[in-house]
Amino acid sequence: MIFLRRILQKNHNLFRYFTAESCSAENENTEDKLLMKISCQDNPPSDKITVVGVGSVGVAVAFAIVSQNISNNIVLVDADQKRLCGERLDLQQGSTFKGNYKIEACTDYTKTACSKVCVITAGVRQKPEESRLKLVQRNADIMKEMIPKLVKYSPDTTLLLVTNPVDVMSYVSWKISGLPNNKVFGSGTHLDSSRFRFFLSEKFGVSPCQCHGYIVGEHGDSSVALWSSVNVAGVRLRELNPKAGTDEDDEKWADIHKKVVRGAYEVIKLKGYTSWAIGLTAASIVNSILRRAPHCQTVSINAKGLYGISEDLYLSLPALINSNGISHVVKKNLDCEEQDKLMKSAKTLEEIQKSVKI
Numbered sequence: 001m002i003f004l005r006r007i008l009q010k011n012h013n014l015f016r017y018f019t020a021e022s023c024s025a026e027n028e029n030t031e032d033k034l035l036m037k038i039s040c041q042d043n044p045p046s047d048k049i050t051v052v053g054v055g056s057v058g059v060a061v062a063f064a065i066v067s068q069n070i071s072n073n074i075v076l077v078d079a080d081q082k083r084l085c086g087e088r089l090d091l092q093q094g095s096t097f098k099g100n101y102k103i104e105a106c107t108d109y110t111k112t113a114c115s116k117v118c119v120i121t122a123g124v125r126q127k128p129e130e131s132r133l134k135l136v137q138r139n140a141d142i143m144k145e146m147i148p149k150l151v152k153y154s155p156d157t158t159l160l161l162v163t164n165p166v167d168v169m170s171y172v173s174w175k176i177s178g179l180p181n182n183k184v185f186g187s188g189t190h191l192d193s194s195r196f197r198f199f200l201s202e203k204f205g206v207s208p209c210q211c212h213g214y215i216v217g218e219h220g221d222s223s224v225a226l227w228s229s230v231n232v233a234g235v236r237l238r239e240l241n242p243k244a245g246t247d248e249d250d251e252k253w254a255d256i257h258k259k260v261v262r263g264a265y266e267v268i269k270l271k272g273y274t275s276w277a278i279g280l281t282a283a284s285i286v287n288s289i290l291r292r293a294p295h296c297q298t299v300s301i302n303a304k305g306l307y308g309i310s311e312d313l314y315l316s317l318p319a320l321i322n323s324n325g326i327s328h329v330v331k332k333n334l335d336c337e338e339q340d341k342l343m344k345s346a347k348t349l350e351e352i353q354k355s356v357k358i
Contacts, residue, residue, distance in 0.1 A: 040154065040156060046290075047072065047073050047116060048073045048114060049071045049074050049116065050119065050157075051074060051077070051119045052119065052121060052150070053077070053078055053163075054076050054077075054087045055125070055273075057121040058119075060275040060276050060279025061119055061121060061282045062076060064279045064283035065283050066095075066098055069098065070287045070290060071290060072102060073101070073102055074091075074102070074103050074104070075103075075106065075111050075112050075115065079107060084106075087105075088104070088105040109149040109152075112154060113153040116158065117160055118159050120159065120163055121162045122142060122146065122163060123142055124138045124142075125273060127268075128268050128272075135164055136168050139165075140168070143169055147173050147177050148177075158325045159179065160185065160187065161185070161186035162186070162278060165219070165220065165352070167188065167220075167315050168349065171302075171353055172358055174302065180325075181301070182326040182327070185299050185300055185302075186316075187219075187281050187285060188298060188300030189214075189223055190284070190285065191281040192263075193213065194208075195260045196225065197212065198211075200213060204232055212230065213230040214229055216317055216318070216345075217342050217346070218349055224341040226338055227244050227245030228333070229332055284297070294321060295320070298316045298319070299317075300315060307343070308339075
């Protein structure tokens with residue numbers, strides 16, 4: 001931790017610092033929020049996690065959290081009471097094998113009070129071959145319904161968006177919630193980056209843990225692979241192949257990024273939905289928040305002021321996550337091609353954001 005602080009102090013110009021002063025214009029405390037904030041401060045549950053939505057993704061998130069002992073205090077929320085109770089019982093009855101964890105459930109959000117993190121997975125499911133961006137307005141309307149209720153009962157919570165299209169839903173949730181932008185972010189390309197590392201490991205024949213690389217921008221078709229940063233066991237790929245990832249590359253490394261983009265579509269085509277990988281992804285982010293150990297993860301954040309982005313726009317960049325949400329953004333040195341692709345991805349998202357009725 002001390003070593004990390006020294007790096008941050010020494011390389012201050014490489015990071016963008018997020019503070020509670022960077023907040024949306026709608027950040028006005030109502031009397032109910034103030035009363036609930038006082039209540040949570042008097043009796044704060046340090047590891048309480050709310051998961052909204054008990055579809056395949058929500059259940060995978062809850063299972064990953066309890067199976068990795070990240071939290072023993074989880075609340076499930078869903079409009080389908082029958083399904084909600086069934087999933088709660090199923091998870092709770094396995095507590096013998098993973099310690100004495102508690103699973104609660106509700107449809108009215110009351111049991112979510114004083115949650116440290118609220119993971120939002122509720123939304124309309126993506127259909128085979130359907131772009132994530134086509135889901136936008138339907139899921140934005142769902143966010144308008146649930147976000148005020150979550151913030152009412154947990155005014156100091158961190159909102160982690162998983163619902164697709166996650167970049168736009170993160171922006172919508174930030175605007176609705178009135179929370180500082182460091183407290184509202186999405187799972188973004190954290191899963192894309194995991195897929196990237198896995199496909200790299202297959203090609204190299206090594207463990208994914210030995211492969212490092214980032215996917216940034218949209219969590220979707222316009223995402224950007226940062227080939228200039230890829231390294232395997234500390235060896236930069238472009239030291240071995242300077243054209244890796246470009247159109248002039250005879251080894252066709254760019255095909256790996258195509259597999260990343262098609263990753264979700266392929267799973268949906270085969271089994272109808274994605275669940276386990278995104279569940280592990282969300283649990284990894286929650287772990288960073290609860291354990292107060294900053295980790296660099298590519299999540300969807302407010303990128304205004306970075307890489308030439310001048311608007312309040314959510315897209316994925318490498319960021320440090322701790323108990324207060326986003327603490328710093330790690331600024332990568334992009335080459336000209338990567339910068340151009342990132343701006344195109346930003347333009348794609350900006351157009352969709354502007355079309356959403358909040």
